[in-house]
Amino acid sequence: MLSATQLEILSKSLQSSPSAQPERLETIAKQTQASDLADEELLAFLQICNNLYRSGEPLISDNAYDSVFLAELEKRHPDHPYLHTVEAEKSFAGKTVTLPQRMLSTEKAYSKENIQKWLNNIEKAALELEIDPVTLLFRATPKLDGFAAYDDGKMLYTRGDGRKGTDITRVFERGMIVGGSGKRGLGAGEIVVNQTYFNAHLADTFENARNFQASVIKEKELEPHALEAIQNHAALFYPFSELPDWQGSSAELATDFEAIIAKVHTLVDYDVDGVVFEVTDDRIKHHLGATRHHHRWQIAYKSNAETAQVIVLKVTPQTSRSGRVNPVAELELTRLSGAMISRATAHHYGMVKEQGIGEGTLIELTRSGMVIPKIERVITPQPPQIPDHCPSCGSNLVWDGDYLYCLNTSQCxxxxxxxxxxxxxxxxxxxxxxxxxxxxxxxxxxxxxxxxxxxxxxxxxxxxxxxxxxxxxxxxxxxxxxxxxxxxAIEDWRFLGAFGIYRMGLGNCERLLQHHRLLDIFSLKIDDIILIEGFAEKTATAVVECLALIKGDFMKIYQLGFNLIQTSLITEQQEKTSQIAGKTLVFTGTMIHGKRDDMIKEAKRLGAKVGSAVTGKTDLLVTGADVGATKIAAARENGVLVISEEEYLTLLG
The missing domain is CATH 1.10.150 (DNA polymerase; domain 1)
Structure with missing residues (x-):
């Protein structure tokens, strides 16, 4: 059954073909071959699947999309425009602009044999150019499963349709950093979220990382969890050129293929759905060129995600620290990707209720490599198993949206x-x-x-x-x-964060204590907190309520005597006397007199805002050594004052 979110996405779609009807979609999605579909229906189904996938709500697995439905279209119409068009990313608010360089898709391979054919084509091209194939160097990088984007140093664009994208430079203005060296203007890459951070802080709210990544990009004011992830550097833009990699010859690649795949999958702590191979010789890249869809000198290997149809034995509720009760599907013991699987998360009880997950439900389970097992779809629904009472304390449960909560916080x-x-x-x-x-x-x-x-x-x-x-x-x-x-010694904001206040991750704790002393926060009103950047009324209300609830426990623990490092306050006096108070700064290049992170912290302490990209709102560009031309050009274009590190330090006195 389609989820409520998937149905909402479909309702906003312009497609009105019969194949867009939920019942028909569910029927097609269960098929293991597509030969009975008419051309029009096959194409419509592919477009719908792509739309749902790009929206973070996939209907079928990548493997099924490629090997069943896309392969059927290619078999019937090898020159069909859909096969040679970059699959469009989801649109976001912002002006549509032409990309500085076309962003193509990547050709996919699902077997070692297909990779070998690609290597043979590279070798053939080398011989045509009279290059010894033995001398060629190949690079393998993780295939990030994020949101594709392009950074030209001045603007960040979504991939869009490969030719035109949306301006989302706002993510840098919100504090998003660049992975790798941290430099802007390195071209194509992806917006990703740290997997460990996602599992620890976001998995209860988002079904997958793609859902969360979409929330980071949106134009409106960010939810606290999204802003928190950016400011904790857990959500970032990673240029492909900066990714850690394996490099070697074609002979090494052919001999150690499985080991290389396994190693590359572990090089980053982000969602990875394959490995990208490319030849590094620019002469061969130029010679091979590209189709309208992909570069011929590059290919992505994606392991066939193993799937299995499994019976759910029961759905077990588990109560979390916040009181949220999460469903875990207990399964018939099944081997997938070399592991014995007996459990899979059903994410939330809204999903259990909507899709009919209970004793006897037949589900399709997927797992690829080290990825956590996932319920791909419900094949045969059964009456859902929804608990009425907390499994830990027996208290009555209450619904809040898709989630069930136990409110017995003090005794559960x-x-x-x-x-x-x-x-x-x-x-x-x-x-x-x-x-x-x-x-x-x-x-x-x-x-x-x-x-x-x-x-x-x-x-x-x-x-x-x-x-x-x-x-x-x-x-x-x-x-x-x-x-x-x-x-x-620990920071006072970390100590505050340890109490698990709702909507108060470590970043929000630090921001709060930059404006108020630790022991003063319990007397704050909602209006006091709203004045702090990043705190909307909803968050401020929740914080005030939660602080009142924990005050007694907090004071007893605080009085035990902890070695707390006090956060520097952004005081009114500092804002009056500081030469940079209220200004927006950007630091670039290698700083000589201190670490850039320390300089950023000091600037914020003195009342300045610090961005990572030069825009029309920037007041000062502070330059160190080895400054790239891109930021200087952007400063000139926007009339931004450029000063050296020494001049900046003199300005601060």
Whole structure:
């Protein structure tokens, strides 16, 4: 069954063919061959699938799209325009502009044999140019699964249809950085989100990274989670030329193919859906050129994502730290991509309800390489399994949108244990307080972070924290780590973030403490917080409410005495006396007198705004050594004052 989000995307589409009807789409999506589809319906289905995929709500797997439906069109009409047209990315608000350089798709291969054919064509081209094929160097990089974009140093464009894209330079103005060397103007790349960060902070809200990436690009004011990811440098633009890679000869590629694929997949902590191979010799690139769809000197290898039809045994609810109850599908034991799979996330109970996931549901499960197993689609729905009570404490659950929540925050065991674990994990200056330890502590009556800090050696020994030889070292180690967590210096914003305040990730905690002292924040009103950049009314309201709820626990823990590094305040006096207060700065080049990150922090402390791209809103471009011509040209074009690092330091006095 199509999800509500997919149906909404379809309703906004201009397509009105019969194949766009949900029931017909579901029928076609289940097919393993497309020979019975009329040309018009086949083409419409491909366009719909591409639209849903680019919107972050794929209807079928990449493999099915390529090997079943696209292959059928190619078989019937090898010269069909759709096969030779760049598949358009989703449109975003902003002016449509011609790209500085065409952005093509990449030819795909699903077998080693296809890669070998491509290598043979490269060798043939080398011989035609009288180049010894043995001397050729090949490069392999991760195929990022993000949003394709092009950076010319002045503007960032979406790929669009390959010729025209949308101006989304606003993402740099919001603080997005460039991966690799950090330099602008390096051409094509992708907007991606760090996979570890996504799993830890965003997976409860977004079904996949592509959904989240779309939220980063949108024109309107960003939601806190999106702004947080940008400011934590978890969401960024990564130029293809800067990606870590494998390089070697065609002989090495043919001999160590599987090992190279496995290695390249692990080079970055972003979603990767294949490996891109290219020959590095510019003479051969020029000789081979490109089709209207792809460069002939480049190819993407995509592992066939294994799929299996599996019966759901039951749907198990799990309560998180926030009280959100998440569904986990317990499956018949199935081998996929070399691993035995028994569980898969159903994301949220809205999905369970809409798609009919319960005992006996037949689903299609996919997994490629090291990717987490995913429910690709529901084949045979059954009555959904929706819990009425929290699996941890038995309290009644309430709906909030697609999600179920347990509101028994103070007595729910799962919320208590997850809250304690979150505290110590966020402090990040201690060891030993993982899930198993905290579960054991809670089983022995420890219900809060404060109670953990009150434990004695004798209590821990009584709870069973001792080594196999009967010694008390395990208990003593835990006490040592508790002492370490209080004496080892940490930032006050990290300490605040450890309390898990709703809508207050570490970035928002730091911004709040740049304007107010830690102990003053509990007396703040909504209007006080709205004045801070990045805090909308909805967020400010939630923060004030949550601060009131945690004040008692916070003060008890704070009074235990932690070694907190105080965040520098952006005071009114600093804003009055600073020569850069209220101005927008951009730093470029290699700084001699300090790290660029430190200079950016100091500028913000003095009341300035810091961007990464020169625009008409920029007041000063501060230049270090090895400055590229692009930013200088942009400054001249926009009438921006350019000063050296030395002049900047003199300006600050």
């Amino acid at each position: 065991p799962a919320q208590i244990e997850n809250t304690i674990e979150h505290f110590f994990r966020t402090l990040a200056n201690n060891d030993g307080f993982g899930g198993k330890t905290i579960e054991k502590l809670h089983a022995n009556g420890v219900n809060s972070v404060y109670e953990v800090y009150q434990l004695t050696l004798e209590q821990l020994i009584t709870m069973g924290f001792r080594s196999k030889d009967g010694k008390n070292q395990v208990a003593q180690n835990l006490l040592d780590q508790l002492r370490r967590s209080r004496t080892e």
